[in-house]
Amino acid sequence: MYGQPALPPDFVSLPYANPDAPKGGRIVFGESGGFDSLNPFIINGIAPAGLSAHTVETLLGRSYDEPFTLYGLLAESVVTDEARSFVEFTLREGARFSDGSPVTVEDVIWSFEILGTQGQPRYAAAWGKIGGVEQTGPRSVKFTFNTVDRELPLILGLRPILKKAQWEGKDFTRSTLEAPIGSGPYVVAEFEPGRFVTYRKNPDWWGAELPFNRGQHNLDEIRYDYFGDGGVVFEAFKAGEITSWRETNPVKWDQQYDFPAVAAGDVVKSVIPHSRPSGIEGFVFNTRRPLFADWRVREALIAAFNFELVNRTLNAGIPPRIQSYFSNSPLGMVPGAPAEGRVAELLEPFKAELLPGALEGYALPVGDGTEANRAAIRRASGLLEEAGWTVEEGVLKNAEGTPFAFEILITNGADDIINAATIYVEGLKRLGIAARVVTVDSAQYKERTTNYDFDMTHYIRSLSLSPGNEQTLYWGAAGVTEPGTRNWMGMNSPAAEAMIATMLAAKGPDEFIAAVQALDRVLTTGRYVVPIWYSDVSRIAHRKELKYPERLPLYGDWPGFQPEVWWYED
Template sequence: MYGEPALPPDFVSLPYANPDAPKGGKIIFGESGGFDSLNPFIVNGIAPSGITGYTVETLMGRSIDEPFTLYGLLAESIRTDEARNWVEFTINSAARFSDGSPVTVEDVVWSFETLGTLGQPRYATAWKKIAKTEVTGERSVKFTFNTADRELPLILGLRPVLKKAQWEGKDFTASTLDPVIGSGPYVVDSVDPGKSIAYKRNPDWWGKDLPFNRGLYNLDEVRFEYFGDAGVVFEAFKAGDITSWRETNPVKWEQNYNFPAVTEGKVIKEVIPHRRPSGIEGFVFNTRKPMFADWRVREALTYAFNFELVNKTLNGGIPPRITSYFGNSTLGMQAGAPAQARVAELLEPFKAGLLPGAIEGYTLPASDGTEPNRKNVRAATKLLEAAGWTVTDGVLQNAAGEPFSFEILITNGADDIINAATIYVEALKRLGIDARVTTVDSAQYKERTTNYDFDMTHYVRSLSLSPGNEQTLYWGAAGITEPGSRNWMGMNSPAAEALIAGMLAAADPAEFDAHVEALDRVLTSGRYVIPIWYSDVSRLAYAKGLRHPDRLPIYGDWPGWQPDVWWYEE
């Protein structure tokens, strides 16, 4: 995205891969919930993990040891101009789908158009920025853009390429249990709908000798088993039915891993550091709901969330709190510090529409850690009164006498989040607010969040060191009414839209960084999410025979690392 790729043209393998890793063995992951479709590219249905990453390829592949750098996969060469107004990909003549048929320019063009018009909303943003598509040779295609967006060549490089012929006469938007024909390192081996899916390494995979792929995809089988909730998944791990488990709770990491497989050395515990932004996780307000439209209400409910008590109760107070969307990185705002220099300049035109704290600095309210949380409750009460909500006979009401009541929607089995929400519900009673926790299965959760049918829910957005077009999907105004976007909060911010556009047009890294920090300030001061904790490490427990290289990428335990560079060895 910026500067030159870290690897030379004649690189042997990715720096965090072992090009001499042995082949064989398997890894079994556990998931809570289920699935009812094998098409992960559409809004309808719930697809299992792994289809996109293991069976379908893209024109280029991402190194997770650099902020945002791509290397050739299906594309053997990439051309673009200095301004990145267009990009031309030439397909590797050896590229083949798993059925042996060649990957063609027609497959690329059809895939991009179909995903952009019929696929999930995340594909539409880039497609709308393509002014013209030209087949420039037997194996080459050129895309010309109608918008200044320096990320577009990279975004298109990461679009899935599907086999056009597979979908002739079929409805692409309909859920299906027919496996997608891709050109990736694995093929679907077995499917038990809703319960399990297994991927088998394709020994005839066309791309196994590409430098980018050396040392990757070493395991013969990657399997995902589905269970009712996360607690059941962990019990399955203890029993040896799954072979890798990510522990998100530091207290459980210290206390719950004394079962025989650990004490006998059959299970390895390892902490994996990373250098990526915190992202955002917490309880998101659906501002489409009238009660959450006023920022003072959202601020009051943020004061009422006793993070220090919740964190101590659930996590022993170990993980730090998220302070902003791009915290834990050079891209993020400094808590409480005013905007400086170029960042202040970028925010100035939008000053009238920004919420308090965006320019002058914003810090999340902190409690004293005691259950009464009196100081913060008093502050919350004043904010609610200013917003027109007062307590009558112990019930918070508006001027029309309507009580303040809302639902917190959470998936079954998300025990830590359910416990955090339960503590929060008790705290809200001090304000006269009737809040309730509702748990649903994964299918209902997807249906309701896709259509924004919730008041408040658990929200997670992982963010990279090179944010780009995905930011429009996360925070863009189209998501207010368009179902299936990632803009669950329903935010409508001209400042955010302009800053994202500026990020995408920036050619200078310093200018890019300034736009990201300014966006971070708009998001954080918007009070759209009550942030909880984040971890600057991953805690992995896995079967003894599973191995990975000692050299870790900057993104750490991130998609593209496990199981991609792992292998099995007795």
């Protein structure tokens, strides 16, 4: 995205891959919930984990040892100008789909258009910025842009490439159990909707010897088994049915891994550090609901969330709290500090619309860790009163006499989140608020969140060291009414959209960092989410035969790490 790639043109493999890794073996993951579709590129249906990542390739591939750098995959070369007003890709001559047919320019153009017009909303924004498409050679295609966006050549390089002929005469938007024909290392071998899916290594995979792929995709088989909830998955792991398990609870990691396979050394506990932003996780307000339209109400409910008690109860106080969307990185704002320099300049034109704290400084309320949490509850009560809510006979009501009541929607099996929400609900009773936790299965959860049919729900957005176009999908105003975006909170902020535009047009790291720090301030002071905790490490328990390189990527345990650079060794 900025400067030169870290690797030379003649690199042997990615720095965190082992080019001498043995081939073969299998890995079995466990998932809670289910799936009913094999098309992961549309809104309809729920696709199984790993489908796109393992079976479909892109023009360029990402190195997770750099903030945002791509190397040739399906494409052997990339051409653009200083302004990045266009990009031209030339396909590798030997690139093949799993059925043996060549990947063509026609497939590339069709894939971009079908995804941009009929695929998930995340594809539409980039397609709308393409002003022209032309085939410039037998294996070359040029895209010209109608918008200044220096990230676009990279975004297009990461678009999935599908086989056009497979979809002729078919409705791309319909959920289907026909697997897409891709050019990736694996194909869908067996599956049973809602129960399991197995991906098997294609012995004729065209890209096995590319430097980018050396040391990657070493396993012969990748399987995902589905269970009713996370607790059942963990029991399946203990029983040996699952061979790798990510533990998100540090207390369980310390106290519940004394089962026989660990004691015998058959299961290994690995801790994987990373240097990526915290992202945001917590309970998101649906501001489309009048109940949460006032920022003072949202601030009150953030203050009433007794993080110190919740974290101590569930996590022994080990993981730190998320302070802002890009905390734990140079892209994050400094909690409590005023905006300065270029950050202040970028925010100044929006001073009238910004919420308190964006310019002068903001930090999350801190509780005292007691069940009463009196100071925080007093502050929350004062904010609610300012917003027109008063307590009558122990019930918080507005001027019309309507009680303050709402639901927290959570997926079945998300035990830690359910427990956190339950403690939260008890704390809210001190304010006269009647909140209740509602759990649903994964299909209902997807349907309701796609259509923003919730008051509050569990929300998580992982963020990278090089945020870009996806930020519009996360926070853009179109998501207020358009279903299927990531803007679950329903925010409509010209300031946020201006910061994203500045970020995308930045030609150097200083301007880019300032724009992201300014965006971080807008998001955090918007009070859209009650933040919980994040982990600066990943905890993975796995069978001893499953190995990974000593040299870890910058992003740590992230897409592209497990199972991509892991291998099986007796």
